[in-house]
Amino acid sequence: xxxxxxxxxxxxxxxxxxxxxxxxxxxxxxxxxxxxxxxxxxxxxxxxxxxxxxxxxxxxxxxxxxxxxxxxxxxxxxxxxxxxxxxxxxxxxxxxxxxxxxxxxxxxxxxxxxxxxxxxxxxxxxxxxxxxxxxxxxxxxxxxxxxxxxxxxxxxxxxxxxxxxxxxxxxxxxxxxxxxxxxxxxxxxxxxxxxxxxxxxxxxxxxxxxxxxxxxxxxxxxxxxxxxxxxxxxxxxxxxxxxxxxxxxxxxxxxxxxxxxxxxxxxxxxxxxxxxxxxxxxxxxxxxxxxxxxxxxxxxxxxxxxxxxxxxxxxxxxxxxxxxxxxxxxxxxxxxxxxxx
Amino acid sequence: xxxxxxxxxxxxxxxxxxxxxxxxxxxxxxxxxxxxxxxxxxxxxxxxxxxxxxxxxxxxxxxxxxxxxxxxxxxxxxxxxxxxxxxxxxxxxxxxxxxxxxxxxxxxxxxxxxxxxxxxxxxxxxxxxxxxxxxxxxxxxxxxxxxxxxxxxxxxxxxxxxxxxxxxxxxxxxxxxxxxxxxxxxxxxxxxxxxxxxxxxxxxxxxxxxxxxxxxxxxxxxxxxxxxxxxxxxxxxxxxxxxxxxxxxxxxxxxxxxxxxxxxxxxxxxxxxxxxxxxxxxxxxxxxxxxxxxxxxxxxxxxxxxxxxxxxxxxxxxxxxxxxxxxxxxxxxxx
Numbered sequence: 001x002x003x004x005x006x007x008x009x010x011x012x013x014x015x016x017x018x019x020x021x022x023x024x025x026x027x028x029x030x031x032x033x034x035x036x037x038x039x040x041x042x043x044x045x046x047x048x049x050x051x052x053x054x055x056x057x058x059x060x061x062x063x064x065x066x067x068x069x070x071x072x073x074x075x076x077x078x079x080x081x082x083x084x085x086x087x088x089x090x091x092x093x094x095x096x097x098x099x100x101x102x103x104x105x106x107x108x109x110x111x112x113x114x115x116x117x118x119x120x121x122x123x124x125x126x127x128x129x130x131x132x133x134x135x136x137x138x139x140x141x142x143x144x145x146x147x148x149x150x151x152x153x154x155x156x157x158x159x160x161x162x163x164x165x166x167x168x169x170x171x172x173x174x175x176x177x178x179x180x181x182x183x184x185x186x187x188x189x190x191x192x193x194x195x196x197x198x199x200x201x202x203x204x205x206x207x208x209x210x211x212x213x214x215x216x217x218x219x220x221x222x223x224x225x226x227x228x229x230x231x232x233x234x235x236x237x238x239x240x241x242x243x244x245x246x247x248x249x250x251x252x253x254x255x256x257x258x259x260x261x262x263x264x265x266x267x268x269x270x271x272x273x274x275x276x277x278x279x280x281x282x283x284x285x286x287x288x289x290x291x292x293x294x295x296x297x298x299x300x301x302x303x304x305x306x307x308x309x310x311x312x313x314x315x316x317x318x319x320x321x322x323x324x325x326x327x328x329x330x331x332x333x334x335x336x337x338x339x340x341x
Numbered sequence: 342x343x344x345x346x347x348x349x350x351x352x353x354x355x356x357x358x359x360x361x362x363x364x365x366x367x368x369x370x371x372x373x374x375x376x377x378x379x380x381x382x383x384x385x386x387x388x389x390x391x392x393x394x395x396x397x398x399x400x401x402x403x404x405x406x407x408x409x410x411x412x413x414x415x416x417x418x419x420x421x422x423x424x425x426x427x428x429x430x431x432x433x434x435x436x437x438x439x440x441x442x443x444x445x446x447x448x449x450x451x452x453x454x455x456x457x458x459x460x461x462x463x464x465x466x467x468x469x470x471x472x473x474x475x476x477x478x479x480x481x482x483x484x485x486x487x488x489x490x491x492x493x494x495x496x497x498x499x500x501x502x503x504x505x506x507x508x509x510x511x512x513x514x515x516x517x518x519x520x521x522x523x524x525x526x527x528x529x530x531x532x533x534x535x536x537x538x539x540x541x542x543x544x545x546x547x548x549x550x551x552x553x554x555x556x557x558x559x560x561x562x563x564x565x566x567x568x569x570x571x572x573x574x575x576x577x578x579x580x581x582x583x584x585x586x587x588x589x590x591x592x593x594x595x596x597x598x599x600x601x602x603x604x605x606x607x608x609x610x611x612x613x614x615x616x617x618x619x620x621x622x623x624x625x626x627x628x629x630x631x632x633x634x635x636x637x638x639x640x641x642x643x644x645x646x647x648x649x650x651x652x653x654x655x656x657x658x659x660x661x662x663x664x665x666x667x668x669x670x671x672x673x674x675x676x
Contacts, residue, residue: 196638198599239572239593239637258574264532294636301633302574303530 008032014078016127020119024083030073036061038079038086042112047265049113051155055262059234067229070094076131080111080120087115090124092131094139095220103145104218105132105341121161125149129339136341146338153333162337171217171336174320176328177270177308180300184326186289192282193245194294197238201250205243206230208250212277217312218336235259235272240298242291244278252278254291258304271299273307276319283317292326310334349409350472352464355457357414360421365411371395373413373420380447382600386486386667387444389600394569401566403559404429404440409469412461414454421446424458426465429554436478438554439466439676451491459495467676479676487668501672505551508655510663511605511643514635518661520624526579526586526617528629536565536573542585546612551647552671569594575606575633577626579617587613587622589630593639606634608642611654623654627661 009032016027036058046052065073071093080088090109097104107128111120129147136142149167151158188194197205210222230236240256255275263269273295278287299307309328311319354362374395381387399407404427414422424443431438441462445454463481470479483501485492522528531539540561547553565571575591590610598604608630613622634642644663646654 194638196598196604197595199595200599237574239575239595260530260573261533263530264534269530298633298636301629301636303528303577 009034016078016080016123017130018119018126019080019123022082022118022120024081026081028079028081029075030065030077030079032073033062035079035086035089036065039089039110042086042088042110045112045114046110051113051152053262053266055235055259057234057259057261063229063232063234067225067232068093069223069225069229078124078127080115080124082115087112088120088124090128092128094132094135094145095218096139098214098219098221099217101141101144103136103139103142104148104220105129105135105145106148107132108150117157121158122165125162125165132341143341145341147341149337149339151335151337153335159335165339167337167339169335170338172313173310173334173336174313174330175308175310175332175334176323176330177306178296178327178329179306180296180304182327183296183300184289184293186286186293188244188290189285189287191246192251192285192287192290194242194291195245197241197243199238201243202231202238203227205241205250205253205255208279209253209255209275209277212252212279215280215316217314217316240271240295240302242294242298244282244287244291246282250279251282252276252287252291254288254295256295256298258299258302269303269305271295271302271304271307273299273309276309278317288319288322289326292323348472349406350468351409352461352468355412355414355461357453357457359416360454361415362412363415364409365407365413368396368399370413370420370423371399374423374444377420377423377444377446379600381444384447385601386489389594389597391596394567394596397566397568398563401559401563403557403563410465412458412465414449414458416449421449422454422458424462426462426469428466428469429556431552431554432548433551433553434478434480436480437470437474438480438482438552439463439470440482440484441466455492455495459499463499470676480673481676482671482673484669484671487670493670493672496672499674501674503670504673505671506648507645507669507671508648508665509643509645509667509669510655510658510665511641512631512662512664513641514631514639516662517631517635518624518628520621520628522579522622522625523620526581526620526622528577528626529580531573531576531578531585533573537561538585539573539576539578539588539590540564542588542614543590543610543612546587546614551649569596570609575637577629577633579613579622579626581617585614586617587611587626589623589626591630591633593634593637604638604640606630606637606639606642608634608644611644623657624661627658 012029014027014029019025039061040058043052043056076092078090079086088111093106095104107125109124132147136145149162151162206227213219235257237257241253243253244251254273256273258271273292276288296307311323313320371392375390375392378390382389405425410426412424413420422445424441427440429438443458483496570592572592578588579586589608591606591608593606608627611623631642648655
């Protein structure tokens with residue numbers, strides 16, 4: 001981004017085709033960190049409208065947008081202002097799937113609730129797709145790919161807009177939670193140990209979890225930017241991780257975290273048992289269950305009331321069954337939608 | 342941190358044959374500071390740090406002005422030592438306290454640097470005092486482990502006297518006692534909007550301690566930005582309704598654990614506010630903290646305490662199984 005850096009912090013128009021005719025509407029490029037508070041305001045309004053969970057803060061935005069992966073901050077981000085107020089933005093990025101070498105061209109848009117349903121969504125989707133077509137023409141093997149978007153199941157307007165634009169639901173993700181009462185106990189299999197994480201282990205655990213996630217639907221090769229964004233994220237809380245080792249090899253991990261900001265906003269005490277993974281050769285022995293049970297025990301000691309996670313319902317390793325058996329129940333469904341190039 | 346005020350007065354730089362000295366040059370000095378500190382990482386009396394830690398600390402420094410209060414020593418081009426003078430208002434002695442920190446590279450200890458740096462620290466402190474607080478009382482103050490005979494000798498030779506003793510205590514997490522919280526007291530996390538309340542309760546509870554200071558507002562910012570100490574998700578806080586009754590502000594220093602090859606959690610800033618004392622709240626919170634540290638895989642807990650603490654803290658920690666493993670002394674002399 002260095003050669004374009006001089007343009008950060010200053011307004012630079014970014015023409016948007018088929019923008020709706022709204023008085024004072026302009027589209028522009030990303031302006032760097034001065035945009036974070038404006039983006040946060042949109043997330044907060046989405047939260048108030050029941051369309052978003054409150055886990056975004058200036059710090060999470062910094063970690064994410066200072067370390068964008070397969071996304072050019074100048075050309076692959078667009079912002080919409082109406083009479084000087086930022087009301088929407090869209091991020092485009094691509095990922096190449098390990099399983100079939102196809103490219104996912106992702107169009108991620110957020111529109112302030114007060115400005116939804118006025119044609120901004122359609123224009124942003126069209127813009128994202130044009131970025132996708134640009135990359136499809138330049139990346140090696142880029143023509144083999146599809147457009148990708150996400151929506152909550154309950155977000156009927158967004159879903160209608162996406163379906164009308166030619167997107168189809170391909171995959172269901174469940175956000176699940178569980179109260180921290182009557183905790184189950186599952187022993188760690190013989191020979192597997194759990195020990196606290198030290199800074200020298202970060203890379204090893206990152207590599208091991210990527211290795212384990214290779215078998216997940218949609219997995220793509222991790223980039224260095226992902227790793228840097230991961231280290232910088234406020235949700236990177238290695239003190240809370242539960243990691244299983246077989247000698248010096250990482251067998252599996254649960255990368256627990258909690259956000260006191262989110263808990264305050266949502267008036268609850270929730271810990272996240274996320275990024276649960278066990279590497280192939282150690283699967284089927286109860287390592288994940290044992291790590292999750294230890295995590296629940298730990299969150300209880302941290303005075304939390306519940307734990308939560310989000311999982312792919314069609315996960316090939318049967319993760320849903322496992323989470324259900326441990327008492328997690330669905331509270332929200334996310335949809336992944338795709339459209340052919 | 343940029344120095345706004347150009348009225349600083351600078352004490353003459355130290356002199357020592359073979360070494361050159363200069364003041365703080367800015368963030369480009371941070372890597373040298375890390376290198377000097379980490380050359381002593383095998384000495385348990387020394388702290389461990391990282392570039393990230395130093396950067397965070399110096400971004401919010403409240404007790405010094407680096408361009409005025411720091412000096413670096415070089416051997417040829419090689420940085421071998423640095424020191425920094427600090428100042429704080431101490432309520433109990435009604436005076437300005439000029440403390441310091443000094444790090445000497447492992448290979449260049451006890452070769453005269455300590456002596457010239459202490460002398461410079463005193464000169465700079467005196468100059469700061471005469472410039473800023475000419476009518477107030479002031480004292481030099483140094484915190485030294487009792488086993489560091491070399492530094493003790495230097496200070497006693499300069500007419501410092503031992504004033505107060507502190508203990509570092511620790512215990513393993515094999516058998517953890519169980520103490521219930523009194524009726525009506527609940528343990529809950531503090532949310533971000535309550536961090537200020539935690540800070541105020543901490544400052545208030547320590548007001549009747551020896552050496553209590555009135556921290557400037559910038560120290561609150563310094564506190565909430567230090568990732569090695571500020572880990573609110575590990576706190577155990579006892580609430581009586583919306584009021585904080587007592588707390589243990591736990592933290593785990595991963596860098597230190599890695600460098601020292603141990604698994605230690607700190608049970609620190611233990612306090613119970615006056616109205617809630619004598620009900621066993623401290624014991625209950627410390628035991629919960631130990632259980633939490635055990636659930637996080639730690640093998641020991643540690644804390645530092647003023648051995649003459651008037652609230653009998655040392656005895657509580659002893660009863661809970663903590664044992665002293667290091668004693669330090671505060672030495673002082675009037676300016």
